[in-house]
Amino acid sequence: xxxxxxxxxxxxxxxxxxxxxxxxxxxxxxxxxxxxxxxxxxxxxxxxxxxxxxxxxxxxxxxxxxxxxxxxxxxxxxxxxxxxxxxxxxxxxxxxxxxxxxxxxxxxxxxxxxxxxxxxxxxxxxxxxxxxxxxxxxxxxxxxxxxxxxxxxxxxxxxxxxxxxxxxxxxxxxxxxxxxxxxxxxxxxxxxxxxxxxxxxxxxxxxxxxxxxxxxxxxxxxxxxxxxxxxxxxxxxxxxxxxxxxxxxxxxxxxxxxxxxxxxxxxxxxxxxxxxxxxxxxxxxxxxxxxxxxxxxxxxxxxxxxxxxxxxxxxxxxxxxxxxxxxxxxxxxxxxxxxxxxxxxxxxxxxxxxxxxxxxxxxxxxxxxxxxxxxxxxxxxxxxxxxxxxxxxxxxxxxxxxxxxxxxxxxxxxxxxxxxxxxxxxxxxxxxxxxxxxxxxxxxxxxxxxxxxxxxxxxxxxxxxxxxxxxxxxxxxxxxxxxxxxxxxxxxxxxxxxxxxx
Numbered sequence: 001x002x003x004x005x006x007x008x009x010x011x012x013x014x015x016x017x018x019x020x021x022x023x024x025x026x027x028x029x030x031x032x033x034x035x036x037x038x039x040x041x042x043x044x045x046x047x048x049x050x051x052x053x054x055x056x057x058x059x060x061x062x063x064x065x066x067x068x069x070x071x072x073x074x075x076x077x078x079x080x081x082x083x084x085x086x087x088x089x090x091x092x093x094x095x096x097x098x099x100x101x102x103x104x105x106x107x108x109x110x111x112x113x114x115x116x117x118x119x120x121x122x123x124x125x126x127x128x129x130x131x132x133x134x135x136x137x138x139x140x141x142x143x144x145x146x147x148x149x150x151x152x153x154x155x156x157x158x159x160x161x162x163x164x165x166x167x168x169x170x171x172x173x174x175x176x177x178x179x180x181x182x183x184x185x186x187x188x189x190x191x192x193x194x195x196x197x198x199x200x201x202x203x204x205x206x207x208x209x210x211x212x213x214x215x216x217x218x219x220x221x222x223x224x225x226x227x228x229x230x231x232x233x234x235x236x237x238x239x240x241x242x243x244x245x246x247x248x249x250x251x252x253x254x255x256x257x258x259x260x261x262x263x264x265x266x267x268x269x270x271x272x273x274x275x276x277x278x279x280x281x282x283x284x285x286x287x288x289x290x291x292x293x294x295x296x297x298x299x300x301x302x303x304x305x306x307x308x309x310x311x312x313x314x315x316x317x318x319x320x321x322x323x324x325x326x327x328x329x330x331x332x333x334x335x336x337x338x339x340x341x342x343x344x345x346x347x348x349x350x351x352x353x354x355x356x357x358x359x360x361x362x363x364x365x366x367x368x369x370x371x372x373x374x375x376x377x378x379x380x381x382x383x384x385x386x387x388x389x390x391x392x393x394x395x396x397x398x399x400x401x402x403x404x405x406x407x408x409x410x411x412x413x414x415x416x417x418x419x420x421x422x423x424x425x426x427x428x429x430x431x432x433x434x435x436x437x438x439x440x441x442x443x444x445x446x447x448x449x450x451x452x453x454x455x456x457x458x459x460x461x462x463x464x465x466x467x468x469x470x471x472x473x474x475x476x477x478x479x480x481x482x483x484x485x486x487x488x489x490x491x492x493x494x495x496x497x498x499x500x501x502x
Contacts, residue, residue, distance in 0.1 A: 285371020
């Protein structure tokens with residue numbers, strides 16, 4: 001379509017055209033994303049090649065002190081009187097060896113089998129009864145093995161840094177350049193390298209409490225960890241990609257077909273829910289903000305205060321209250337029947353389709369105040385001259401909104417919209433507290449008609465102990481969220497035209 005044809009369109013036609021164009025470009029965006037993966041892998045390989053070249057250079061050009069540091073970390077630094085750095089490297093190596101000898105190795109050695117004997121019933125002469133003696137625990141073996149692998153990776157990184165530091169120290173000495181003293185190192189970590197000192201503990205927390213659990217979940221997806229294989233009484237083992245095959249319907253069993261159907265239904269509803277939950281709150285919140293900010297509206301502070309007060313109420317209280325109001329025997333149905341408006345209760349939460357619509361409407365009631373507050377601050381920054389010029393040119397309120405307000409808001413709030421969309425994909429509170437995933441369905445496995453992937457995953461783990469299948473769902477959720485976040489953000493005007501509205 002040429003630009004002239006586009007300009008001849010009415011605002012609703014342009015909106016519909018842009019909407020269709022976005023979803024037409026989406027497959028190309030996915031293709032471009034995956035097409036770029038080999039190029040990124042090649043760059044990663046070049047980075048690793050550079051590491052090996054540096055190690056080879058240290059082995060070839062290093063003196064005996066530098067080469068000794070290959071085995072005894074920090075030796076060259078200590079020999080050249082850089083005591084603080086050298087001792088830290090040496091202490092790290094000693095602690096790593098002690099960890100591997102007395103703890104890490106015994107778990108890592110069992111990673112391939114995840115244990116051989118879980119527990120044994122033995123006779124206790126002192127008690128005069130049979131007791132259970134526990135030996136291997138598959139869960140602990142997997143967890144501590146992964147922790148050991150992470151520590152080993154950290155040791156390899158520190159060993160490489162040790163080699164680089166020793167070679168650099170040698171080169172400084174050969175060039176008769178004064179080496180940094182211990183006092184210089186301490187001063188450095190309080191000044192130019194302060195960011196390293198400040199971020200070291202948060203980075204360690206990120207690895208231990210975020211990255212390690214993600215890897216743990218990924219490994220669980222390749223095991224048969226469920227009710228029948230529950231440590232410490234029983235062991236679980238590796239099953240390869242069987243859980244993925246089951247969830248995607250590739251298995252021959254009826255259970256696999258049901259899981260595949262459930263996964264498709266829940267995934268489709270999750271995406272539909274995230275779309276409507278995000279954009280209804282955003283558009284309606286923006287409209288409320290525009291109405292409050294409009295000239296001539298009285299008691300603006302009062303209306304904003306009323307909406308802010310609704311945020312102050314804990315969300316779980318509001319949702320639990322709404323679930324009681326909307327129940328078949330709840331206050332709303334009882335009043336409507338008493339007044340003769342209806343003959344029988346409206347199935348707000350007990351009919352699949354009605355429950356989904358009800359959830360979206362309740363979410364609008366909860367989410368509009370947040371969107372209103374965000375949009376209010378941004379609307380105040382739109383130059384009033386733009387609206388004055390639009391009115392002089394004959395533009396009405398709708399045209400001014402489509403040409404000025406909406407483009408400006410979308411440009412500024414696109415990252416917020418993406419965050420909200422991703423957050424709604426994993427919105428546990430609204431679904432679980434309002435319906436609990438119900439109404440249930442006989443043709444769905446452990447899931448109800450309003451369950452999202454996150455609530456289905458919760459049921460599979462807490463209620464059914466299907467940890468292997470639940471981990472596969474977690475992996476798919478992570479991939480969907482990550483890919484959508486990267487593609488939508490990188491294609492947004494906030495990134496492409498960063499300085500357009502500055």
